[in-house]
Structures are given as C-alpha cells and as structure tokens.
Amino acid sequence: MSASILDPTGITAANVAVAPTLPDIMPPVKARKGFFGFMRQNPAIAVGGSLVTLMVLVAIFAPLLFTTDPTALAPALRTREPSAMYWFGSDMLGRDIYSRVLYGARVSLLVGFSVAVFASIIGLTIGMISGFVRWADSIIMRVMDGMMSIPPILLAIALMALTRGSVQNVILAITVAEIPRVSRLVRGVVLSLREQPYVDAAVAAGTRTPVIIWRHILPNTLAPITVQATYICASAMIVESILSFIGAGTPPTIPSWGNIMAEGRALWQVKPYIVFFPAIFLSITVLAVNLLGDGLRDALDPRMAKRI
Amino acid sequence: MFAYIVRRVLATIPVMAFVALFVFSLLYVAPGDPAAVIAGDQATPDDVERIRASLGLDRPFLIRFGEWVWRILQGDLGVSIFTNLPVSTMIQQRIEPTMSLMIITLILAVSVAIPMGVVAAWKQGTVIDRTVMGFAVLGFSVPVFVVGYVLAYVFALELDWVPVQGYTPIKQGLWPWFRNLILPSIALGTVYIALIARITRATMLEVLQQDYIRTARAKGAGQRNILFLHALKNAAVPIVTVIGIGIALLIGGAVVTESVFAIPGLGRLTVDAILRRDYPVIQGVVLLFSFVYVLVNLFIDLLYTILDPRIRY
Numbered sequence: 001m002s003a004s005i006l007d008p009t010g011i012t013a014a015n016v017a018v019a020p021t022l023p024d025i026m027p028p029v030k031a032r033k034g035f036f037g038f039m040r041q042n043p044a045i046a047v048g049g050s051l052v053t054l055m056v057l058v059a060i061f062a063p064l065l066f067t068t069d070p071t072a073l074a075p076a077l078r079t080r081e082p083s084a085m086y087w088f089g090s091d092m093l094g095r096d097i098y099s100r101v102l103y104g105a106r107v108s109l110l111v112g113f114s115v116a117v118f119a120s121i122i123g124l125t126i127g128m129i130s131g132f133v134r135w136a137d138s139i140i141m142r143v144m145d146g147m148m149s150i151p152p153i154l155l156a157i158a159l160m161a162l163t164r165g166s167v168q169n170v171i172l173a174i175t176v177a178e179i180p181r182v183s184r185l186v187r188g189v190v191l192s193l194r195e196q197p198y199v200d201a202a203v204a205a206g207t208r209t210p211v212i213i214w215r216h217i218l219p220n221t222l223a224p225i226t227v228q229a230t231y232i233c234a235s236a237m238i239v240e241s242i243l244s245f246i247g248a249g250t251p252p253t254i255p256s257w258g259n260i261m262a263e264g265r266a267l268w269q270v271k272p273y274i275v276f277f278p279a280i281f282l283s284i285t286v287l288a289v290n291l292l293g294d295g296l297r298d299a300l301d302p303r304m305a306k307r308i
Numbered sequence: 309m310f311a312y313i314v315r316r317v318l319a320t321i322p323v324m325a326f327v328a329l330f331v332f333s334l335l336y337v338a339p340g341d342p343a344a345v346i347a348g349d350q351a352t353p354d355d356v357e358r359i360r361a362s363l364g365l366d367r368p369f370l371i372r373f374g375e376w377v378w379r380i381l382q383g384d385l386g387v388s389i390f391t392n393l394p395v396s397t398m399i400q401q402r403i404e405p406t407m408s409l410m411i412i413t414l415i416l417a418v419s420v421a422i423p424m425g426v427v428a429a430w431k432q433g434t435v436i437d438r439t440v441m442g443f444a445v446l447g448f449s450v451p452v453f454v455v456g457y458v459l460a461y462v463f464a465l466e467l468d469w470v471p472v473q474g475y476t477p478i479k480q481g482l483w484p485w486f487r488n489l490i491l492p493s494i495a496l497g498t499v500y501i502a503l504i505a506r507i508t509r510a511t512m513l514e515v516l517q518q519d520y521i522r523t524a525r526a527k528g529a530g531q532r533n534i535l536f537l538h539a540l541k542n543a544a545v546p547i548v549t550v551i552g553i554g555i556a557l558l559i560g561g562a563v564v565t566e567s568v569f570a571i572p573g574l575g576r577l578t579v580d581a582i583l584r585r586d587y588p589v590i591q592g593v594v595l596l597f598s599f600v601y602v603l604v605n606l607f608i609d610l611l612y613t614i615l616d617p618r619i620r621y
Contacts, residue, residue, distance in 0.1 A: 146326030149605075150598045153560030154578075158334055161582050161590045238451045242564050245453055248582045261453065265567075269472065272461055279454040287449035294445065 044295030051288030055281075059105035070099040070255045082273055092267060092274075100255040101277050107167060107256035108237045108285060114171045115236035116229040119178040124225060126179065127186025128213065131194065141187070144180040152177040156239055160248040170249050174236045185228055189221050223300040230293030234286045241282055257282045313610060320606050327598045328380065331591055332373055335363065347585075359389060363587065385592035390584045395592035398577060405475045406573035408485065409565065410558050413493040417500040418551060424501070425508025425547075426535050429516060440505060447502025452561045456495035456568035463491060473570035488571075496565045500554050507550040511543040518542070544615045552608035559597045 039046040130140045147155070159173035193199060193216070202212050243249030244258025245265075252259055257278040264274030343360035344351070351359075359365075364372045379386070385395035428440035464472040470491055476484040515521065516539055524538045566575035574593055581589035 142322070142326065146323055146330060149323055149327055149602045150330065150594060151556035151559040151601055153563065154594045154597055157563070157578065157582060158331065158590055158594045161585060161587060162334060234449065241451055242453070242560070246563065246567055246579045246582065248579075268457060268461075269465060272457070275457055279451075279457065283450045283454055286451070287446065290445055290449050 038299075042295045042299050044291045045299060046295075048288045048291030048293075048295055051284065052292055055105055055285050055288065056109060058102055059109050062099075062102040062106065068096050068099050070095065070103040071253070092263065095255075097260065097274060097277055100260050101257070101281055104255045104257045104260060104278060105281065105285070107250055107254060108240060108282065110167065111171055111174065111240040111250075112233040112237040112289065115174045115178060116233035118171070118175045119182050119232050119236075120225050120229045122175070123179050123182025124186050124221065126183040127190060127221075128217070130183065130187040131190025131217075132209065132213065137187075140183070144183050147176075147180045148184075152235075153239060153242060156243060157246075157248055160243055165249060165251040167250055167254065170240055170243060173243075174239050177239070178232050178236070182225070182228060182232070185224060186221055189224055190217055193217050193220050227293055227297045227300060230289055230296060234289040234293065237282065237286050237289070309613065312613070316606065316609055320602055323602055324599060325377075327602070328377060328595065329373065331595050331598070332376055333369075335365070335587065335591075336369060362387070362389065380595070385595070386588040388581075388586050388589050390581075390586045390589075395589050398589060399574065399592060399596060402572060402574045402577045404477060404573075405571045406562055406566070406575060408478065409489055409492055409496065409562060409571065409573065412486070412489050413497045413500065413558060414551075414555075416493050417497040417504060420497070421501040421504035422508050422540070422547065425505040426512055426540060428505065428509040429512030430531075430535055432513060437509075440509065444502040444506045447498045450498065451564075452495055452499065453564050453568050455498045456492065456565055459491045459495055460569065475569075475571045475573070488569075492565045492569045492571060495568070496558060496561045499557050499561065503554050503557065504547065504550060508543065508547050511546045512539055515539045515543045541615075545612060548608055548611060548615060552605045555601055555604050559601065 039049075126140060126144075130137045150158075155177040156173040159176060160169065163169040163173070196216075199212060199216055202216055207215075240249055240256065241258035241261070244256050245262045247262060249258055250256040252263070260278040261275050264271065264278075268275045343356050343363065343365050347356045347359050364375075376386075383396055385399070387394055388398060391398070424440050424443075428437045431437050460472055463469050471488050474488055476488050478485045512535075520542075521534060521538060524534050529538065562573065563575035563578050565571070566573045567579055570576075574596075578590060578593050580586075581593070
C-alpha cells in the first residue's frame with residue numbers, strides 16, 4: 001500500500017520499467033441513457049424481459065385469447081390434430097390443448113415467481129443470521145450442508161410424496177429444496193461485506209448492528225440475490241414440470257405444462273403434438289428467464305459476470 | 309496427507325447422519341396425518357391403522373429413529389407397503405439400468421463438454437464461442453424430458469436408428485445394451501454438458517491469462533499442448549468440483565429420463581413408488597442417492613490433492 005493520495009495507483013515511471021501499451025480489452029462504452037438506452041446495452045435483458053412479460057400477459061389474459069374452458073371434455077372429439085378449430089389439437093379427453101397450454105402458463109409462472117420470492121426472502125434471512133451470529137453459523141451451515149447433499153429434485157419428490165398434490169405444496173417443496181443454496185450465497189456475500197472499509201467505518205462511528213445490516217449490508221446483497229432469484233425461478237419452473245410429469249406435482253385437474261405432457265406421454269409416439277406444444281412453451285419461458293438472469297448478472301454484477 | 313483423508317472421511321459421517329435424520333423426520337413434519345395421506349383417499353380406517361403401525365408412527369420419534377438407523381446400518385431399508393418386498397431387494401433389482409445410464413452419461417458429458425469449453429475459451433468472442441455459450445444457455449433451459457422426446461422422435465421414430473424405448477441388460481451383449489442407452493444418455497447429459505462446458509470455459513479464460521501460459525508460448529509449445537496440458541491441468545479443480553456437484557442433476561434427471569425411455573431403473577421405481585405413495589421405497593431411494601452423492605463429492609475432495617499438489621492439508 002504505497003499508493004499516495006495524489007497517485008492512487010502507485011505507478012510511477014520509476015517502478016514500471018517497460019509498460020507496453022496493451023490493447024483495450026473493453027471497447028469504449030458509449031453512454032446510452034434512458035430505458036431504451038439501457039435495453040440496447042443489455043440485449044439479454046431486453047429479449048428475456050420482453051418474452052417473460054409476454055408470457056405473463058398471456059397467463060393473465062388467457063380467458064381473452066380465444067381460449068375455451070381448458071377442462072371442458074369433448075369425448076367425441078378426442079386426439080384431433082391441430083386445425084382451425086383446435087389450434088394445438090385436442091387431447092385424449094377431447095380437451096383443447098391450446099387453451100390448456102395458455103392456462104398452464106399461470107401455474108408455471110406462479111410456481112416460478114413464488115418460489116423465487118419465498119426462497120430469496122427465507123434464504124436472505126437465514127444467510128444474514130448465519131453471517132452475523134457466530135454461534136448460529138456453524139449449526140445453520142451444517143444443516144444446509146446436509147440438505148444440499150440431497151439432490152434437490154429428490155428432496156422435492158420426497159416432500160411431495162408426503163403431502164396431497166396442490167400448487168401450494170409444490171411451491172413449498174421446491175422452496176425448501178432451493179433455500180440452502182440461497183442461504184449459502186447470502187452468507188458468503190455478508191461475510192465479504194463485513195470486511196469492507198465502509199462497514200468498519202460504520203462500526204467505528206458507533207452505528208448499531210441492525211442499522212448496519214439495513215443500510216450497508218442489505219442493499220449490497222440485493223444485486224446477487226436478484227440474479228439468483230431469476231435462476232431459481234427458471235429452475236423452479238423446470239422442477240414443477242418434472243414433478244407434474246412424474247405425477248407428484250400439480251393435481252391433474254389443474255392444467256399445467258407438466259400435466260399436459262404427462263397426459264400426452266402414453267400417446268406421444270402417435271400424437272406427438274400433445275407433448276410438443278407445452279414443451280415449446282415451457283422451454284421458451286425458461287430460456288427467457290435464464291436470459292434475463294444472465295443479462296441482470298452482467299448489468300448488476302460485472303465481477304460475477306467475469307467469473308462464470 | 310493420510311490424516312487428512314481419515315479426517316475428511318470421518319467428516320462425512322455427520323453429514324450422512326443428518327441426511328438420514330432429515331429424510332426420516334420428513335414423515336413427521338409433513339402437514340396432516342402421513343398415514344392417511346399414504347393410504348390414499350379410498351383407504352379404510354383399518355388400512356390407515358395398518359400403515360401407521362408398519363411405519364411405526366404410533367411410537368415415539370427418537371426410538372423409531374434409533375431402530376431405523378440401526379436397521380439401515382445392517383443394510384435393511386424397510387419393507388415396501390405395496391409389494392411387501394424388502395426395499396433393499398427392490399433397489400438391487402433396479403440398480404443396473406440406472407448405474408449404466410449414469411455412467412455412460414458421465415463419460416459422454418465429460419468427453420464432450422470439456423473440449424467444448426476449452427475450444428470456446430481458446431476462440432473467445434468468435435462464432436464458435438458464441439455457439440457453445442448459446443448451447444449452454446439452451447441446455448439449461450430445455451427440460452430433460454423435452455430433449456428426450458425430441459431425440460426419440462427424430463432418431464428412433466423417424467430415422468429408426470436406435471430403439472425408441474426400453475433397456476437390455478448388459479448380460480445380453482454390449483452393443484444391444486449400449487444402443488438402448490444412447491438417446492437417454494444424450495437427453496440426460498444435455499444440462500450436465502451445458503454446466504461443465506460453461507465452467508470449463510470460464511476457468512480456462514482465467515488460466516489462459518496467466519504468466520505461465522505466456523511462458524509456454526514463448527518457449528514454443530504447440531497450441532494443443534498449451535490448451536490441454538498447461539491450461540486444462542491448472543483449470544482442473546473448479547471443473548472437477550462442478551462435475552461432482554452436477555451429479556445431483558444426473559440423479560434428478562435420471563428419474564425423468566427413465567420415465568421417458570421406459571427404463572426399469574431406480575428412477576422408474578421412484579415414480580412408481582410416488583404414484584402408490586409407497587413411502588419406505590421413496591425413503592430408501594432418496595437415502596441411497598444422497599449417500600452416493602455425498603460419496604462422489606468426498607472422492608472429488610480427495611482428488612484435489614492429486615490434481616493440484618499445492619493443496620496440502
């Protein structure tokens with residue numbers, strides 16, 4: 001630390017003998033302002049964000065988008081190929097797959113967003129406690145280690161096997177499976193933030209711990225938590241579809257993408273479209289959320305972007 | 309070194325004990341009456357009582373847990389509610405397909421993903437790099453059963469190159485066994501490949517900027533030597549770590565892949581057990597998979613000292 005105030009880098013002609021000019025690794029960034037400027041600079045956020053928004057709108061306005069009752073049976077019109085009447089075809093009970101897929105977006109998005117929010121809040125709390133209360137830290141982290149040694153999907157399966165299938169239970173099961181990872185992340189961030197000079201300064205100034213947490217620690221955990229939350233959202237949607245697909249998730253009476261695929265499973269060799277349409281919607285939605293996460297990571301936390 | 313290995317092995321015992329406790333106590337913390345849930349909606353009160361007694365739900369928690377752990381240590385995982393067979397026997401009958409699938413997937417994923425990541429890092433910023441990274445994002449986003457169905461539709465139904473579904477035991481010949489597992493392992497491996505390729509690229513990018521790489525270049529080492537000898541060796545620790553953590557993805561994915569391709573393995577057993585609410589079987593499978601996962605990661609921890617001699621404990 002020989003850097004002086006006038007020359008913060010400490011580089012002088014004396015201590016750097018030969019300094020070849022290196023090409024700029026980062027191209028000069030043109031400052032763009034406003035919402036559209038931000039979007040142009042972060043295409044991943046723009047593309048991912050608009051696809052997610054579109055899917056949310058589809059889910060909300062599903063009744064208005066030329067759908068019929070997604071649970072209405074029409075035994076005479078079973079397994080029709082996609083046509084003008086059944087845009088995505090009909091399933092083995094004669095239900096309209098287009099309507100089911102659109103309504104299915106509600107379940108997937110609800111599960112994804114709820115798990116992301118709950119897992120973040122609970123993980124944030126546990127991580128904070130772990131990072132600040134020394135005696136609790138070792139206990140909490142051993143418990144988290146133990147939970148992390150159960151593969152998340154199996155943990156969710158075990159939880160679902162013990163409860164009756166409902167959307168709430170699916171959300172609960174996936175949240176429990178995600179909590180250890182968020183807690184670890186927050187704890188790591190808190191531990192490194194505690195070493196920051198501004199936190200030392202706050203302590204020296206006599207700031208009470210709750211105020212330090214609120215003012216100095218919490219705001220700095222929000223960026224990594226937000227990024228993590230988008231990834232959790234994406235993985236929760238996949239886990240929900242997997243649970244429903246194997247019959248341990250959303251009850252079959254509620255149309256969800258996993259359920260539609262589970263029902264189409266028996267017929268997929270002859271009627272592949274039953275599986276195909278929900279699969280496309282699920283993949284695109286998860287892809288959009290992942291893109292959003294990548295974009296947010298690059299925009300909010302350039303250091304993390306370099307690592308992964 | 310030896311002391312470290314002993315300490316590290318001993319350290320897994322509390323983790324495994326915790327996993328056991330957790331899996332066991334799930335039965336008690338679940339909302340509602342687990343015996344009634346397991347018995348299902350059509351059960352008579354007698355059925356519920358029978359299940360309650362067979363799961364030991366009518367006795368104190370700690371006594372039950374003690375007995376249960378003691379039996380597990382002797383290799384007894386309990387008895388299936390549905391088939392009345394010992395869970396350990398059921399697992400033994402189903403373990404070969406799952407092990408085959410996971411080992412082939414592991415070999416496939418590692419041998420595809422690492423070169424992909426290395427080349428992406430080497431050609432950073434080019435079309436190749438972007439393609440690999442694009443594939444990685446896609447691989448994370450497309451669920452394993454979707455990949456499975458698409459592959460099965462194209463290569464089995466349309467092109468008829470490989471069987472659509474099923475499993476042939478290895479006893480009936482290596483090729484029939486392998487042929488059945490090609491599509492499932494590609495489907496299962498997709499996420500895993502994406503994960504490993506991504507971390508390989510990231511670590512390689514960091515390593516390629518090190519001084520010793522410049523030194524290697526300066527002394528005239530060939531590009532392939534630099535990438536795969538000098539750089540990859542130094543990037544090994546994070547890559548191997550992710551391969552170990554990713555085993556969790558394989559385990560979760562195997563459950564689904566086996567359903568898609570009708571492979572009679574542990575995943576199929578799990579799914580059947582869920583549909584029948586056969587909790588002892590679910591407990592047994594979750595416990596087995598978790599222990600395998602812990603042991604794989606123990607092995608990887610021990611591997612660090614070989615991969616990076618600077619790591620001394």
